[in-house]
Amino acid sequence: MKTPRVFTFILAAGLFLGGIILPADPGADPQSLDWSMSHVRDIDNILPERQRAEVFNQILEWRLDNILPEILRRENIDLWLVICFEYQEDPVYMTLVPKPQLTARRMSILLFHDHPTEGLKKLTANWHGTGSAGPMYTNIFTTEYRERGANAQFDAVADYIRKHDPKRIGINTAEHWDYHDDFSHGTALTAFNKTKLEQALDPEHKKRLVSAEKVCIGWLETRSPQELSLYRHLCGIGHDLIAEFFSNKVITPDVTTTDDVCWWIRQRITDLGLETWFHPSVSIRRSPADQKKYGSDDRVIRRGDLLHCDVGIDYLGLKTDQQHNAYVLRIGETDAPEGLKALLKKGNRVQKILMDEMKEGRTGNEILRAALRKAKGEGIETRIYTHPIGFHGHGSGMMIGMSEKQDFVPGTGEHPLFPNTVYSSELSVTVAVPEWGGAKVSLGLEEEMVFANGVCRWVDGYPTTFYLIH
Numbered sequence: 001m002k003t004p005r006v007f008t009f010i011l012a013a014g015l016f017l018g019g020i021i022l023p024a025d026p027g028a029d030p031q032s033l034d035w036s037m038s039h040v041r042d043i044d045n046i047l048p049e050r051q052r053a054e055v056f057n058q059i060l061e062w063r064l065d066n067i068l069p070e071i072l073r074r075e076n077i078d079l080w081l082v083i084c085f086e087y088q089e090d091p092v093y094m095t096l097v098p099k100p101q102l103t104a105r106r107m108s109i110l111l112f113h114d115h116p117t118e119g120l121k122k123l124t125a126n127w128h129g130t131g132s133a134g135p136m137y138t139n140i141f142t143t144e145y146r147e148r149g150a151n152a153q154f155d156a157v158a159d160y161i162r163k164h165d166p167k168r169i170g171i172n173t174a175e176h177w178d179y180h181d182d183f184s185h186g187t188a189l190t191a192f193n194k195t196k197l198e199q200a201l202d203p204e205h206k207k208r209l210v211s212a213e214k215v216c217i218g219w220l221e222t223r224s225p226q227e228l229s230l231y232r233h234l235c236g237i238g239h240d241l242i243a244e245f246f247s248n249k250v251i252t253p254d255v256t257t258t259d260d261v262c263w264w265i266r267q268r269i270t271d272l273g274l275e276t277w278f279h280p281s282v283s284i285r286r287s288p289a290d291q292k293k294y295g296s297d298d299r300v301i302r303r304g305d306l307l308h309c310d311v312g313i314d315y316l317g318l319k320t321d322q323q324h325n326a327y328v329l330r331i332g333e334t335d336a337p338e339g340l341k342a343l344l345k346k347g348n349r350v351q352k353i354l355m356d357e358m359k360e361g362r363t364g365n366e367i368l369r370a371a372l373r374k375a376k377g378e379g380i381e382t383r384i385y386t387h388p389i390g391f392h393g394h395g396s397g398m399m400i401g402m403s404e405k406q407d408f409v410p411g412t413g414e415h416p417l418f419p420n421t422v423y424s425s426e427l428s429v430t431v432a433v434p435e436w437g438g439a440k441v442s443l444g445l446e447e448e449m450v451f452a453n454g455v456c457r458w459v460d461g462y463p464t465t466f467y468l469i470h
Helices: 047-076 153-162 177-182 191-200 213-221 224-247 258-271 289-292 340-354 364-377
Strands: 079-085 107-115 119-124 169-171 210-213 279-283 306-310 314-317 325-328 383-386 419-435 439-453 455-458 467-469
Touching: 047 107, 047 119, 047 169, 047 213, 047 224, 079 153, 107 153, 153 191, 153 439, 169 364, 224 258, 224 314, 224 439, 258 279, 258 306, 279 439, 306 439, 340 383, 340 419, 340 439, 340 455, 364 383
Parallel strands: 079 169, 169 210, 325 467
Antiparallel strands: 079 107, 107 119, 279 306, 306 325, 383 419, 419 439, 439 455
16 A cells, blocks of 8 residues: 655756746645646656766766856866875766776876866876767877876876966865765875875975865765756655655565664665665664663664654665654554644744755855744744755765754865755754653654755755555
């Protein structure tokens, strides 16, 4: 029996300027749209590998020609170097080379030169040349350099710099790092490769090396119009998947365990030809009476349980990260208790508050403070820990709080909100539930939202009701 899903409609499939497509009838009640009525499921439209590669490469070419030049100019970088070894790939490297590449090859070096008259030049000094970087690149590592031996790749880079004399040369290092700055993905240049590069450069050019951390962030966080359109499809797949396992198709109350469901999800994702970027989780929130009855170690899903999942897929070079909730009906029940429904309603309200505070140019910390202040003013107990998402699940870009940081996040918390970026709106709310003896219950929610055209909207809606398991 399929449990109905009700989502707020925000984005529809298709390509549109800025990636935003509004509902055909802006006056319609968005809560009335029942996604279970759709005659086509996203999960049934997953592309085979060859077509996925074609789509990825099409997107990559557009991104290199349109997004990267803007980022380089915004950050005042004339030449950006990405240097890494095979199996020690820089986090940005695989986002810059076309499919079917699966790794870097030996020592791999990419150069992006914002030439004053020729525009963006995409170059490689790889040992295997364009064979390891793709036809979008021009190889500067010629036979002459190859004959010189192992260090000649850096010689080729140094000669190019000597000839073109760029004023600011970006490398993937950062001046400081703590746990929170991990989301920049801009610190991957190894000491070995940095030393080799500096040894090859003239003293004057060596002094022009600067951190390209903000270039890494900008490249990784900014989505193309086609990616924004495809994200609706990815989130739709995630929603279809959750609807499958939060149902009696997978869960038999008093028989199925949370581990059973987690491994069912993992196998289902594999069978679909997709990958998961973290092992899925399913957890139980249980009334104090039932907790006493079944014990704290019981992982069997029981009637009256509130179930929470955390699932993320990897498809077409992008990630999803979704946390939804289900209620297991007791015999004779037709819906979740009012106290639990009030809890979800509070969570939905905080989601709306957070989205309303998403204003271009604001930092993550500014958005966090504004959203928490408004929620507190409405008497809502909440924690917000929203992160960017894209090529990486915990993506590069603006952080809005962390579970242990509800006042100020250093580093990426001070990063501003830019357009055409996608975030996992992750938060929790806590409410006293009368039906559970007044016990305070926390509920985690997570769903993808996009900021484009000055507006923050859901990528593919969000749950306003619990999935019901009979």
